[in-house]
Amino acid sequence: xxxxxxxxxxxxxxxxxxxxxxYRKTILSMIKHxxxxxxxxxxxxxxxxxxxxxxxxxxxxxxxxxxxRDRYIHSKGHSVEALYVVLADLGFLPIDELHTFxxxxxxxxxxxxxxxxxxxQNTGALGHGLSTAVGMALAAKKNKxxxxxxxxxxxxxxxxxxxxxxxxSASHYQLDNLIVIVDRNxxxxxxxxxxxxxxxxxxxxxxxxxxxxxxxxxxxxxxLLQTLKQLPFEAxxxxxxxxxxxxxxxxxxxxxxxxxxxRVPNDQEFNQAIAELEQIEHQLMExxxx
Amino acid sequence: xxxxxxxxxxxxxxxxxxxxxxxxxxxxxxxxGDSRGSAKMTEFGKVFxxxxxxxxxxxxNLVGVAAGLASAGKKVFAFSPACFLTARALEQIKNDVAYxxxxxxxxxISAGVSYGALGSTHHSIHDLxxxxxxxxxxxxxxxxxxxxxxxxxxxxxxxxPIYLRFGKRPVYHVHQSNVSFNIGKAxxxxxxxDITFLAIGEAVAPAVFACNLIREQGLSCGVVxxxxxxxxxxxxxxxxxxxxxxxxxxxxxxIFGGLGSTVASILLEAGIARLFKRVGIPDEYMITGxxxxxxxxxxxxxxxxxxxxLSLLENHLHSFMSISPPxxxxxxxxxxxx
Numbered sequence: 001x002x003x004x005x006x007x008x009x010x011x012x013x014x015x016x017x018x019x020x021x022x023y024r025k026t027i028l029s030m031i032k033h034x035x036x037x038x039x040x041x042x043x044x045x046x047x048x049x050x051x052x053x054x055x056x057x058x059x060x061x062x063x064x065x066x067x068x069r070d071r072y073i074h075s076k077g078h079s080v081e082a083l084y085v086v087l088a089d090l091g092f093l094p095i096d097e098l099h100t101f102x103x104x105x106x107x108x109x110x111x112x113x114x115x116x117x118x119x120x121q122n123t124g125a126l127g128h129g130l131s132t133a134v135g136m137a138l139a140a141k142k143n144k145x146x147x148x149x150x151x152x153x154x155x156x157x158x159x160x161x162x163x164x165x166x167x168x169s170a171s172h173y174q175l176d177n178l179i180v181i182v183d184r185n186x187x188x189x190x191x192x193x194x195x196x197x198x199x200x201x202x203x204x205x206x207x208x209x210x211x212x213x214x215x216x217x218x219x220x221x222x223x224l225l226q227t228l229k230q231l232p233f234e235a236x237x238x239x240x241x242x243x244x245x246x247x248x249x250x251x252x253x254x255x256x257x258x259x260x261x262x263r264v265p266n267d268q269e270f271n272q273a274i275a276e277l278e279q280i281e282h283q284l285m286e287x288x289x290x
Numbered sequence: 291x292x293x294x295x296x297x298x299x300x301x302x303x304x305x306x307x308x309x310x311x312x313x314x315x316x317x318x319x320x321x322x323g324d325s326r327g328s329a330k331m332t333e334f335g336k337v338f339x340x341x342x343x344x345x346x347x348x349x350x351n352l353v354g355v356a357a358g359l360a361s362a363g364k365k366v367f368a369f370s371p372a373c374f375l376t377a378r379a380l381e382q383i384k385n386d387v388a389y390x391x392x393x394x395x396x397x398x399i400s401a402g403v404s405y406g407a408l409g410s411t412h413h414s415i416h417d418l419x420x421x422x423x424x425x426x427x428x429x430x431x432x433x434x435x436x437x438x439x440x441x442x443x444x445x446x447x448x449x450x451p452i453y454l455r456f457g458k459r460p461v462y463h464v465h466q467s468n469v470s471f472n473i474g475k476a477x478x479x480x481x482x483x484d485i486t487f488l489a490i491g492e493a494v495a496p497a498v499f500a501c502n503l504i505r506e507q508g509l510s511c512g513v514v515x516x517x518x519x520x521x522x523x524x525x526x527x528x529x530x531x532x533x534x535x536x537x538x539x540x541x542x543x544x545i546f547g548g549l550g551s552t553v554a555s556i557l558l559e560a561g562i563a564r565l566f567k568r569v570g571i572p573d574e575y576m577i578t579g580x581x582x583x584x585x586x587x588x589x590x591x592x593x594x595x596x597x598x599x600l601s602l603l604e605n606h607l608h609s610f611m612s613i614s615p616p617x618x619x620x621x622x623x624x625x626x627x628x
Contacts, residue, residue: 067363114390120361122390125381131351132386135358138343142319143362162382165351173343 003056008225012055014288016221019089020050021281024250025274026085026098032270034102036110040260041079044185044219044245045152049086051224052150056231061091064117070147071120071136075129076154076183077111078262084108084116092118127160129153130180134169137178137238148231150179156188159197164209170238171210178238179231180211183218185247189261203242211240218243251276294498297435297463300456301399305330307442308367312338315446319359321345321368323352328458329369329399349374353382357392365395365446372398372414372455373405380420387451388427395445398455401431402492402542403571403584405458415571417455418519419547427451429519430473433494434464437517440471448473455491457542459581462495464515474521478530482512485565485599486530489540490516490549493569496585497540499592504599511599516549524556531557536565536602540590545570565602569595 006012023046031037053059057070074083081101088095093108093116100106107115111124121132133151140147157163170178182202190196199205206213212233217223224243233239247261248254251273265273297303312318312334324347326332335342343359345352349370356368368375375398376383387394398417405412421429428450432438438456445452452473469477479494480501487497494515504511514530516523531537537557539550550568557564569589577587585591589598 121357121392122385125385127350128354128382128386131354131382132358132361132390134351135355135360136362137358138355139359139362139364142340142359142364145362149358162348162350162354165345165348166354168348169345169351169355 003225003229006055006225006229008222008229011288013221013225014284016050016054018281018284018288019054020047020221021250021277021284023050023082023085023089025277027081028265028270028273030081030085030098030101031264033099035264036102037081037264038078038262039264040187040247040254040257041076041154041183041185042082043249043251043254044247045076045079045183046082046086047219047221047224047249048152048181048183048243049082051221051228053086053090055225056228057150058147059118061118064092068145068147071133071149073121073129073133073149073151074112074119074123075151076126076157077123079154080110080112083112083119087116087118090118092116126154126157127162130163130166130170133178133180134166134173134175137170137175138173140177141173141175148177148179150181152181152183154188155182155184155186155193155199156196158182158199158202167206167209167211174236175238176232176235179241180238181241181243183245184242185245187247187256187258187261189258191258206240206242210237212237213240213242215242215244218245219249250280294462294464294495296460299458299460300432300435300438301330301458303435303438304397304442304456305334307439309334309337311442311446312341315365317363317365318446319343319364319366321352321356321359321366323347323349323370325369325371325399328371329397331369349379350382353379353394353396354386356394357382357386357390360392360394367395367397369397369399371405371412372401372417373412376414376417376420376453383421383427384424388424391426392451393449394451395448396451396453398453400458401455402457403581406581406584407578409578410576413576414455415542415544417453418543418549421453422520422547422552427453428473428521430454430517431491431519432456432517433489433491433515434461436463436465436469437471437515441473441517444471444473457492457581461492462498464494464498471517474518474523476523476526477515477517478526479513479515480511482534483510484534485509485536485538485603486512486514486534487538487540487595488514488516488527488530488549488553490519491542493540493542493590496591496595500595500599503592503596507600509603519549519552522552522556527553527556528560528562531562531564534564536599536606538567538569538595538599538602540595541570542585542590543570545572565606567598567602569598
């Protein structure tokens with residue numbers, strides 16, 4: 001499905017929104033089962049991954065190494081739960097395998113690994129994904145291939161100097177086949193990003209580094225669809241989507257709370273979280289049936 | 291034994307060989323970090339501007355970009371001074387290249403103490419140690435122009451991460467003709483039953499010269515060029531240790547974590563005890579000067595190595611046979627090469 005020709009119908013939006021709720025429930029189940037995981041960041045970025053994998057990326061679970069596939073690099077590697085869930089939903093790995101997350105000997109380790117089909121690069125140490133994405137986008141230009149390269153960065157990750165080295169090279173080489181998405185949830189493990197190390201004004205920073213920048217509500221499916229439909233934003237420039245998200249999105253007591261960065265819910269918290277998500281699910285289904 | 295002839299800097303051989311290969315290899319690509327001049331790749335950039343990617347002084351990005359290019363099938367040679375490549379970008383080497391299994395050819399130029407007078411910031415005497423502790427990256431340190439050319443030709447089709455490092459000064463030809471070069475296979479240059487030098491990279495030539503001096507004393511001396519540190523040629527080491535009473539490792543690197551400690555570990559685990567000495571850079575605030583002066587300071591010279599060898603044998607005889615040193619000269623056993 002090519003997003004440029006996609007009809008963004010209310011039905012499609014409801015389907016994707018329902019998927020997001022389902023993904024969130026699965027993420028929480030994985031984390032609860034593993035008794036480990038990055039909760040807040042997975043919940044903030046899952047709508048982005050939902051739209052990317054279901055509507056934007058040209059990837060094929062039956063041929064995950066197709067030379068002409070779009071590439072996706074999960075630079076904020078610690079939110080791998082969201083990526084595994086979406087990849088499993090698309091058929092890159094068996095759904096049942098999600099139960100092995102972070103278990104002894106499982107290939108579903110706590111950060112992205114190429115042992116899982118569909119994952120392009122091992123990440124987890126922050127500030128690495130964009131450089132690799134630049135290399136992949138450069139290779140596409142050199143090889144005269146049309147694939148695009150997407151990478152998702154966390155906002156806490158942006159204090160790594162290597163990110164800005166990569167930004168310079170992305171605009172120097174005019175990589176309009178490169179799309180950088182920043183999961184701007186405003187929190188990192190210690191607290192609000194602006195208290196830990198001020199990042200703002202982010203939009204201006206990326207513009208001055210040569211990106212064409214768009215801000216979007218990164219937890220709003222229609223906004224994401226509309227924005228991603230317009231790629232590339234400008235010929236000869238890399239695109240940057242500043243996705244304004246909520247850390248812990250979808251579960252009231254996890255939202256905008258840094259302590260849920262990698263906290264695992266206890267039984268009561270887990271049940272409450274699932275109940276809240278099921279309430280959203282019911283509301284969406286009611287709207288869909290009207 | 292013939293007198294050795296002086297060749298070119300290995301750096302020149304690398305540049306010339308890659309330039310030739312680029313005419314044949316459509317996917318060959320070079321990444322530099324404001325280092326094309328020092329890497330002698332300026333000419334390459336003029337002939338093949340579309341095959342050279344410049345990232346500026348940004349070693350972390352250099353290695354990450356190289357990994358991305360390699361993932362898409364490009365045959366990447368990523369150039370940077372060894373000191374920066376393997377320290378500043380170590381995490382990128384570990385994660386983006388080795389752990390992610392991207393077959394990047396990491397080329398550490400002006401390695402070891404090539405930038406001798408510039409100080410510790412510019413020395414790479416740690417690189418072999420840190421890379422040996424990282425899984426899934428091979429390590430090659432050629433001794434002379436022949437080994438360097440062969441190494442480059444060998445790694446064009448290499449499908450694993452690999453690190454190659456060499457210096458910037460002219461080096462001696464240490465091999466006779468009809469020698470074959472294979473990554474992972476050490477090359478015995480001379481065989482000896484009394485003492486054998488196991489040397490790597492630009493420390494091989496002084497070992498060969500030292501071998502000549504030792505043979506003049508009537509002793510049987512050998513030299514092995516250990517151009518590949520990983521995969522390590524265990525069999526040649528065991529064969530050499532079986533044939534020789536004493537072994538001396540010689541390297542342009544810290545004596546910790548490089549060739550010397552690797553050899554010692556393998557021998558001890560194999561239950562083989564030999565007279566043994568590591569020659570290299572000790573754990574101290576390093577002296578600076580030209581590469582030759584630093585080599586001389588740490589005994590990586592024909593005379594220094596010969597003296598170390600004779601002392602090793604002499605002290606052994608003195609200890610075990612209760613006789614006076616035959617050369618009539620007292621040498622401190624722990625620091626004969628300093």
